[in-house]
Amino acid sequence: MAIAINPSILSADFGRLAEEVQRISTADAVHADVMDNAFVPNLTFGPPVVERIVQASPIPVDAHLMINDADRHAPAYADLGCASVTFHLEASAAPIRTARELRRRGARASVAIRPATPVDGLLDILDEFDQILVMTVEPGFGGQAFLPSMMAKVRRLRTAIDAAGLSTALQVDGGISTETAGQAADAGATVLVAGSAVYGAEDPAAAIAELRTRAEQR
Numbered sequence: 001m002a003i004a005i006n007p008s009i010l011s012a013d014f015g016r017l018a019e020e021v022q023r024i025s026t027a028d029a030v031h032a033d034v035m036d037n038a039f040v041p042n043l044t045f046g047p048p049v050v051e052r053i054v055q056a057s058p059i060p061v062d063a064h065l066m067i068n069d070a071d072r073h074a075p076a077y078a079d080l081g082c083a084s085v086t087f088h089l090e091a092s093a094a095p096i097r098t099a100r101e102l103r104r105r106g107a108r109a110s111v112a113i114r115p116a117t118p119v120d121g122l123l124d125i126l127d128e129f130d131q132i133l134v135m136t137v138e139p140g141f142g143g144q145a146f147l148p149s150m151m152a153k154v155r156r157l158r159t160a161i162d163a164a165g166l167s168t169a170l171q172v173d174g175g176i177s178t179e180t181a182g183q184a185a186d187a188g189a190t191v192l193v194a195g196s197a198v199y200g201a202e203d204p205a206a207a208i209a210e211l212r213t214r215a216e217q218r
C-alpha cells in the first residue's frame with residue numbers, strides 16, 4: 001500500500017519557513033503544528049503564519065491544531081486554504097459538527113487523539129472524517145520517543161475502517177524514523193508524520209524517500 005510522508009514543520013527553521021517547505025516538495029503534505037500553550041505546553045503560530053505556509057508550499061498543507069476550543073477555531077484554517085484540518089477530539093465539544101463544517105468549507109476533516117484517549121469514541125462516527133490521527137507521542141514537542149503501545153489503537157482503527165469499507169486515512173505522528181516507520185505501516189497507518197527524521201537529516205528529500213521505502217517494504 002502507498003504510504004504518505006508528511007514532514008512536521010515543528011522541526012524546521014522558523015526563520016525561513018518559505019524555503020523550508022520547498023526542501024520537502026517530494027513529500028505528500030506539510031504538517032503544520034499549531035500550538036496554543038494551553039492544550040499543549042508549547043507555543044508555535046496561528047492563522048497568519050499558516051496562511052503564509054499555504055501560499056509558499058508546493059504541496060498540500062495539513063494543519064494539526066493542538067489548541068483548545070477547536071470547534072471555534074478550526075473552520076478558519078479551512079478558509080486559509082489548508083487541504084486538511086486536524087483538530088483534537090479532547091478539545092472539541094461537537095466533533096461531528098466541526099468535521100461537517102470543515103468539509104463544507106472545502107477541507108478534509110481530520111480528528112486526532114492523544115496517547116491516553118481510547119479509540120472507542122470514534123468507531124461509530126468514522127465516516128464523518130477523512131483522516132484519523134493517532135498520536136504516537138504526547139503532543140507538544142518534536143524529538144520524542146515513539147510509543148509502540150499506540151499500535152494497538154492503530155490496528156483497531158484499521159480493522160474498523162476496512163470493515164466499514166471506508167477510505168479514511170490513518171495517520172500517526174511522533175517518533176517516526178527509519179526504525180519505526182515499518183511498525184506503523186504494519187499496524188495499518190497510511191500517513192506518517194515525521195519532524196526530526198526529515199528536517200534533522202542533511203538531505204530531507206532522501207530522508208522522505210527512505211521513510212517511504214521502509215514503510216512500504218515492511
Ligand SMILES: O=C(CO)[C@@H](O)[C@H](O)COP(=O)(O)O
Nearest residue numbers: 008139140142143175195196
Ligand atoms: O505534533 C507533534 C508534536 O506535538 C509532532 O508533529 C512532532 O513535531 C513530530 O516530531 P518528531 O517526533 O517526528 O521529531
